[in-house]
Amino acid sequence: MSRSCLTAGCSLCCKVLTSEFNNAGTWCPNCRPGKGGCMIFATRPKCTGFECGWLQGELGDHWQPNKCHMVVRAGDSSEDLHVNVDPAYPDAWLKEPYHSELRAQVKLGGKVTVHVGNKYVVIADSFDGLPKGADKNKLKIVLPEALGKD
Ligand code: SF4
Numbered sequence: 487m488s489r490s491c492l493t494a495g496c497s498l499c500c501k502v503l504t505s506e507f508n509n510a511g512t513w514c515p516n517c518r519p520g521k522g523g524c525m526i527f528a529t530r531p532k533c534t535g536f537e538c539g540w541l542q543g544e545l546g547d548h549w550q551p552n553k554c555h556m557v558v559r560a561g562d563s564s565e566d567l568h569v570n571v572d573p574a575y576p577d578a579w580l581k582e583p584y585h586s587e588l589r590a591q592v593k594l595g596g597k598v599t600v601h602v603g604n605k606y607v608v609i610a611d612s613f614d615g616l617p618k619g620a621d622k623n624k625l626k627i628v629l630p631e632a633l634g635k636d
């Protein structure tokens with residue numbers, strides 16, 4: 487069965503991503519999560535057309551955003567991923583099987599950036615391309631001021 491935001495009852499990108507109405511980590515005031523989603527659907531602005539990796543069918547069922555509390559989207563290259571985590575579940579990306587799958591992506595040569603609100607950490611196998619101060623062995627959330635903006 488094909489995936490859809492409506493049948494999944496998911497609106498999580500309207501919380502974990504920044505739009506012109508909200509900052510990442512806070513619900514867009516136009517959203518009624520679980521009750522039909524966007525109230526201004528027909529006239530909504532730039533957020534129109536966003537499709538997360540789960541919706542595009544690139545991830546397993548267990549990555550359904552409103553169940554795993556994470557929205558995965560592509561980065562600059564096909565190997566790079568951004569994971570926007572619901573701040574109400576800040577450790578979701580450290581749980582299994584998610585953490586192992588993100589690590590596996592890194593082993594394939596990709597870069598994974600985990601965002602929790604305005605904080606983020608990069609998971610990578612080498613220091614190449616990492617923001618100054620990032621430590622591959624410390625997979626903890628650090629303030630963007632310490633790592634630099636992505
Ligand atoms: S996070 Fe994905 S499945 Fe959920 S509403 Fe956004 S695009 Fe749809």
Ligand code: SF4
Binds near residue numbers: 507515524
């Ligand atoms: S305007 Fe609608 S689609 Fe855009 S972030 Fe808000 S609720 Fe989501």
